[in-house]
Each structure stands twice: as C-alpha cells, then as structure tokens.
Amino acid sequence: xxxxxxxxxxxxxxxxxxxxxxxxxxxxxxxxxxxxHLVGTGCLWWATDLSTLGGWFAADALGLLVLTLLSLVFLAxxxxxxxxxxxEPLHSGxxxxxxxxxxxxxxxxxxxxxxxxxxxxxxxxxxxTLAPLVFYQRTRRSLEAVWKxxxxxxxxxxxxxxxxxxxAAAQVEGRPLILEDLIRTAGSLQPGLLRAAFIFLLVGYxxxxxxxxLHSWKPDTYGEAPGPVAALMAGALTGCAFLGLxxxxxxxxxxxxxxxxxxxxxxxxxASLVIAAGFMIGQTDFKRxxxxxxxxxxxxxxxxxxxxxxxAYGAVLHLVGNGLIKGVxxxxxxxxxxxxxxxxxxxxxxxxxxxxxxxxxxLAGLFAVSGSPPFGLFISEFTILGAAFRGGLTxxxxxxxxxxxxxxxxxxxxxxxxxxxxxxxxxxxxETFPLVAGPLALSGLVLMLGLYIPGPxxxxxxxxxxxxxxxxx
Amino acid sequence: xxxxxxxxxxLVVLTDFWVLGxxxxxxxxxxxxxxxxxxxxxxxxxxxxxxxxxxGLAAGTLLVKAFVLPYFLSRAIREAAVRRxxxxxxxxxASVILGAAAVALAFAIASRLVLPGVQSDLLVPVALSTxxxxxxxxTTRNKAVTQVVGYLVLENGIYTFGMSQAExxxxxxxxxxxxxxxxxxxxxxxxxxxxxxxxxxLDSTRLTELRD
Numbered sequence: 001x002x003x004x005x006x007x008x009x010x011x012x013x014x015x016x017x018x019x020x021x022x023x024x025x026x027x028x029x030x031x032x033x034x035x036x037h038l039v040g041t042g043c044l045w046w047a048t049d050l051s052t053l054g055g056w057f058a059a060d061a062l063g064l065l066v067l068t069l070l071s072l073v074f075l076a077x078x079x080x081x082x083x084x085x086x087x088e089p090l091h092s093g094x095x096x097x098x099x100x101x102x103x104x105x106x107x108x109x110x111x112x113x114x115x116x117x118x119x120x121x122x123x124x125x126x127x128x129t130l131a132p133l134v135f136y137q138r139t140r141r142s143l144e145a146v147w148k149x150x151x152x153x154x155x156x157x158x159x160x161x162x163x164x165x166x167x168a169a170a171q172v173e174g175r176p177l178i179l180e181d182l183i184r185t186a187g188s189l190q191p192g193l194l195r196a197a198f199i200f201l202l203v204g205y206x207x208x209x210x211x212x213x214l215h216s217w218k219p220d221t222y223g224e225a226p227g228p229v230a231a232l233m234a235g236a237l238t239g240c241a242f243l244g245l246x247x248x249x250x251x252x253x254x255x256x257x258x259x260x261x262x263x264x265x266x267x268x269x270x271a272s273l274v275i276a277a278g279f280m281i282g283q284t285d286f287k288r289x290x291x292x293x294x295x296x297x298x299x300x301x302x303x304x305x306x307x308x309x310x311x312a313y314g315a316v317l318h319l320v321g322n323g324l325i326k327g328v329x330x331x332x333x334x335x336x337x338x339x340x341x342x343x344x345x346x347x348x349x350x351x352x353x354x355x356x357x358x359x360x361x362x363l364a365g366l367f368a369v370s371g372s373p374p375f376g377l378f379i380s381e382f383t384i385l386g387a388a389f390r391g392g393l394t395x396x397x398x399x400x401x402x403x404x405x406x407x408x409x410x411x412x413x414x415x416x417x418x419x420x421x422x423x424x425x426x427x428x429x430x431e432t433f434p435l436v437a438g439p440l441a442l443s444g445l446v447l448m449l450g451l452y453i454p455g456p457x458x459x460x461x462x463x464x465x466x467x468x469x470x471x472x473x
Numbered sequence: 474x475x476x477x478x479x480x481x482x483x484l485v486v487l488t489d490f491w492v493l494g495x496x497x498x499x500x501x502x503x504x505x506x507x508x509x510x511x512x513x514x515x516x517x518x519x520x521x522x523x524x525x526x527x528x529g530l531a532a533g534t535l536l537v538k539a540f541v542l543p544y545f546l547s548r549a550i551r552e553a554a555v556r557r558x559x560x561x562x563x564x565x566x567a568s569v570i571l572g573a574a575a576v577a578l579a580f581a582i583a584s585r586l587v588l589p590g591v592q593s594d595l596l597v598p599v600a601l602s603t604x605x606x607x608x609x610x611x612t613t614r615n616k617a618v619t620q621v622v623g624y625l626v627l628e629n630g631i632y633t634f635g636m637s638q639a640e641x642x643x644x645x646x647x648x649x650x651x652x653x654x655x656x657x658x659x660x661x662x663x664x665x666x667x668x669x670x671x672x673x674x675l676d677s678t679r680l681t682e683l684r685d
Contacts, residue, residue, distance in 0.1 A: 115643075117649075118645075118646060121646065121649035121652075121653055124653040124657065125653060127657075128656050128657055131660050132660070135667075140671055140672070141682050143664065143667055143668060144680040146664055147664050148683075150660060151620060151624065151661070155608075155624060155627065158631055161631050162604065162634060165634050165638055168638040168641060176642060177641075193587075193588070196586070
C-alpha cells in the first residue's frame with residue numbers, strides 16, 4: 001500500500017498542480033507532496049513487508065537508498081522552488097511544478113520497480129518530465145540544450161530497452177524480468193544473450209548517467225537548465241540511472257559474470273575521469289564545471305562497481321553522498337545566477353560579502369565535492385581507493401588520485417575566485433529562507449555522512465553492497 | 474506458401490530503405506506511418522491464437538505509430554518552408570548502400586544469437602537491421618525532424634525485437650513503453666517546432682552555440 005501511495009501521490013498532485021489556478025496553492029501542493037513523500041520513504045525504512053503486487057514492486061536496500069536520496073533532494077528543491085519562483089513573479093509555474101511532481105513519480109517508479117521493463121518505463125519518463133523544465137528559459141541556448149538532451153538520452157535509453165529484451169530472451173525459467181527470479185535462476189541464464197544484454201544496458205543507462213564518452217549532453221543540459229532543475233538531475237536523476245546499471249550488475253554478479261563486466265565498467269569510468277579533468281581545466285562557466293564534476297563522480301561509481309568487494313560499499317555510500325552534494329551545489333548555483341544573472345564565473349566576485357550563506361556553502365561544497373575530510377565523500381572515495389589497492393589495482397587507484405588532484409585544482413581556482421575578490425557594484429542577494437534552507441540542510445547531511453554513519457544506514461549500505469557482489473570493508 | 478509474418482517483416486525492411494532513400498520529408502514520414510501499421514499487424518500474425526493482450530497491443534501500436542505520431546510530425550513540418558533533406562552528411566545512394574551493409578551485418582549477428590521460442594527466422598535480423606538503419610538516419614541527417622524519424626525507426630526495430638518476447642512481457646509494460654515513445658516524440662516535435670521558429674530552419678546543425 002505504502003509503495004503504491006508513494007508512486008501515485010506525486011502523479012496525482014502533479015496533475016492537480018497543473019489544473020489549479022493559483023500559484024500559492026500549487027507551491028503548497030509541491031512542498032506538501034515532497035514532505036509526505038519523505039515521510040512515506042522514512043516509513044519504508046521500518047516497514048517489514050517490502051514487496052507488493054506479486055514482486056513487481058519492492059523496496060530492497062539499493063532501491064531504498066536511491067529512493068531516500070531522491071526524496072531528500074526533492075524536498076530541498078521543492079522548498080527552493082518557492083524562492084526561485086518568487087524572483088519571477090510573472091511566471092505561473094504551472095508546467096514547472098506539474099513536471100517536477102511528475103518527475104518525482106517517475107523516479108519513485110525507477111527506485112521501487114523490480115520488473116526491469118518497468119524500471120525502463122520509469123527511466124524514460126524521468127527524461128521526458130524534465131525536458132520541458134530544461135527549456136524553461138526559452139532562449140536559443142536552452143533550445144539547443146533540450147534538443148541534445150532529448151535526442152541523446154532517448155536514443156541511449158532506447159538501447160537500454162533493447163538490452164532489457166535481450167535479458168528477457170536470456171531467461172528460460174522464472175517470471176520474466178522480475179529481479180528476484182532473475183537472480184534466483186541466474187545460473188540458467190544463457191551467457192551469450194546475457195552478455196549482450198549487459199552491454200546494451202551499460203550503454204543505455206550509462207548515457208543517462210553521463211559516463212564518458214556518452215556524456216556530451218550533460219554539460220549543455222546542466223549549464224542551461226535552471227538551478228533547481230539541474231539540482232534534481234545531478235542529485236536525484238543520476239542516482240536513478242545508476243540504479244538501472246546496478247540492477248544489471250546484480251544479475252551479472254549472480255550469474256557469475258563479474259569478470260566480464262569489469263573491463264567495460266573500468267574503461268567507461270576511467271574515460272569519464274580523464275574527460276572530466278580535461279574539460280574542467282580552463283572552464284569558464286561554473287554550471288558546466290559542476291556538470292563535468294558530475295561526469296567525474298559517475299566515473300568513480302562505475303569504477304567502484306567494477307572493483308567489487310569493499311568498492312561496492314564505497315559505491316553505494318558515494319552514490320548517496322554525491323547526490324546530496326550535487327543537490328547543494330546546483331541550488332547554490334541557482335542563487336548565484338539569481339545574483340549575477342549569468343553562469344559565467346567571471347561575472348561573480350566577492351560572493352562571501354554579497355551572499356554570505358551562499359558563499360559559505362559554496363566553499364564548504366568545494367571541499368565536500370572533491371572528497372576532503374570531514375565530508376561523506378572522503379569516506380566513500382577512501383573506501384573505493386582502499387578496495388582498489390587491496391584488489392591489486394594499484395595503477396587504477398594511482399590514476400584516480402592523479403585525476404582527483406587535477407580536478408581539485410581546477411575547481412578550487414574557479415570557486416575560490418568567485419567566493420573572494422572585489423565584488424562588482426551589484427546589490428547583495430536577499431537570502432530568503434527558501435533559498436538557503438535546502439542547501440544548508442543537504443550539506444549538513446553530507447557532513448554527517450563523513451563523521452558518523454547511523455546503524456540502520458550502515459546495515460542498508462552493507463546489504464546493498466552485498467547485492468552488488470561486495471560487502472562492508 | 475510463406476507465412477504472413479515473413480511477408481510483413483520483409484515489407485518492414487523495405488520501409489527502412491524507403492526512409493533511407495527518400496529526399497522528401499513528407500515521404501519519409503509516410504514511410505514511418507506504413508512501417509507503424511505493418512508493426513501493428515505483426516503481433517497478430519505471429520501468434521496462432523491472438524489473445525486480448527496481443528490485440529490490445531496491436532490496436533495501441535496502430536493508433537500511436539501509424540496515425541497519431543506521423544500526423545503530428547507532418548503538422549510540425551507543415552509550418553516550415555523546407556520540405557527536403559538537403560546535404561546530408563553522406564549522400565542518399567551511399568546511405569542506401571550503408572543500409573544494405575547493415576542488413577548483412579544484422580543477419581550475420583542474428584545467425585550467432587540463439588533465441589529460444591522465436592517464431593520466425595526473420596524476426597531478429599529484421600529487428601537488428603531496423604535498429605541499425607534508425608541509427609544511420611539519426612547520425613547522418615541534418616534536419617531535426619529527420620532525426621526524430623530516425624529515433625522512431627530505431628524504436629520500431631526494438632519493438633520488433635520485443636515481439637519475440639511479446640507473450641512474456643505483461644500488457645501494462647507494453648502500454649508504458651508505447652506511452653513513453655508517444656510522449657517522447659510528441660515533446661521532440663514541439664522542440665522541432667521551436668527550433669524552426671527560432672532559427673528559421675529545421676537544421677539541427679545550427680545548434681552550435683554550446684561548446685567547450
């Protein structure tokens with residue numbers, strides 16, 4: 001019941017928000033639904049019967065983590081939207097809020113579906129519900145961004161559908177495409193078709209994650225989408241896309257194909273790190289910089305999946321930490337665009353004076369995003385690198401460290417320049433509660449992940465890691 | 474006599490080549506409409522005793538792929554003055570030859586894939602040919618609307634492949650896939666319309682402002 005409620009409530013609220021005439025009611029509906037969704041997700045952590053509709057939906061450890069990340073980021077973005085739309089009084093927000101709620105429903109479907117074709121349906125629906133939001137500013141640049149986003153994501157996702165059908169063809173017993181049955185009867189899956197299925201799923205969901213060289217839509221889309229939309233994409237949507245890949249990995253590991261999936265995952269992951277590092281040097285637009293940072297972290301996740309062992313635990317922890325901090329960074333980016341009317345880094349100087357909270361969170365975010373202690377991403381990256389060293393992949397760990405260093409320097413150079421320096425004459429930003437509450441709360445959570453991981457969370461992380469063929473370090 | 478579904482599959486390949494070889498945008502859209510209608514009859518022709526599920530799938534496919542989407546795409550280009558695909562990255566003759574190579578490749582791959590319970594020897598090679606030809610159209614043509622057509626052809630190929638699993642995939646999922654494709658092409662059509670209005674051209678090569 002609870003699972004069905006989580007799926008249907010946002011969709012119903014979205015339709016209602018589109019039909020209702022007044023903007024305040026719409027915003028109330030948005031934040032109310034986001035709050036209820038978080039409460040429902042919290043209840044799932046304590047619920048005992050986690051499966052419904054004959055195994056089509058279930059909240060297993062991995063799905064629960066992605067769902068929780070989604071719910072947290074969405075609530076922060078929902079609150080932020082109040083402040084964001086207040087800056088544009090003429091905009092009705094009908095389509096904006098309706099699409100956001102539709103996205104919440106679709107992403108919940110991805111997190112909770114255990115029928116792999118339904119996972120696909122949800123994934124494509126997330127692409128489509130966010131497309132009108134990317135085109136929000138109605139400029140030539142955003143038109144170009146939404147075109148690339150739509151075509152590349154849709155084609156990628158179409159290949160994932162082909163992979164899903166291959167997986168169905170590989171299955172000879174059990175209910176078709178139900179995750180539990182795939183894993184239970186993994187030994188009888190036909191290896192040739194299974195491998196073909198994994199390659200298509202990797203390309204498809206890899207495009208959606210933005211793994212290089214399938215990432216080319218990402219900088220354009222994140223660069224042009226409004227701050228809250230980019231926060232949803234980089235914070236929550238990438239988690240859903242990773243879940244698609246993780247589901248495929250679960251089946252492959254259960255079928256004893258862990259050795260087969262390792263080279264392609266490492267290749268795409270390493271390519272993502274190298275390309276992200278390369279394009280971050282000399283980058284002048286900070287939203288594009290953050291987009292490349294997202295490419296980098298997707299690469300880390302892909303490599304962590306390949307390493308297995310403690311790397312799997314690192315991967316799921318990194319998934320949560322990266323999602324939260326990307327939500328923070330893009331909401332902060334939204335504030336900066338409200339202040340400077342541009343996402344060019346050179347347009348912003350002396351942010352700490354003009355918008356102290358935004359500037360402070362930006363600085364903290366710089367260290368959190370690049371995996372410095374005491375933030376959560378330090379723990380996860382440390383775990384992943386440790387697993388690589390223990391697995392005899394020293395070259396890989398060293399390559400990752402070199403890329404981390406290059407990326408940190410590029411990011412620090414740009415973001416420090418924005419935070420300090422002589423500010424232009426522009427008036428300071430009114431940092432209202434909605435504009436700063438979300439970023440502050442989410443960065444608090446990232447800090448908590450670095451200092452203390454609560455018992456129930458550790459248990460769920462460990463269980464998710466075991467599903468991916470690893471375990472706690 | 475050859476069974477009906479083999480004839481349908483052969484006609485699907487022919488419509489692939491129609492899309493590849495034609496210069497007129499309206500003719501290209503008509504080809505996808507006919508391909509959609511052919512694909513709608515495929516599940517019925519493939520199964521000996523069509524169930525309600527199969528008939529529903531056929532009806533939904535017919536409605537979306539043969540009527541609504543082609544109609545919508547021709548509406549989107551009616552506003553534009555340009556009616557032909559000019560200067561594709563590779564010429565029309567060359568792309569037809571490339572398509573022939575794709576069919577050969579698809580047959581080679583399909584002969585190595587052993588799919589249990591596939592009703593026709595032609596199903597998998599035709600599906601893979603259509604997927605590859607869709608990708609060729611997507612990557613070698615400049616008009617935004619042609620790229621949408623390429624996406625539709627690609628999706629039709631995957632749909633054909635899915636036919637081998639039609640009995641095993643529940644109706645709800647089929648419906649979801651169909652709905653996603655419908656909305657996807659619908660939104661792409663709206664974007665095509667905006668590109669046309671903003672740039673006075675359906676050329677997606679004009680979209681070059683965003684780069685590093």
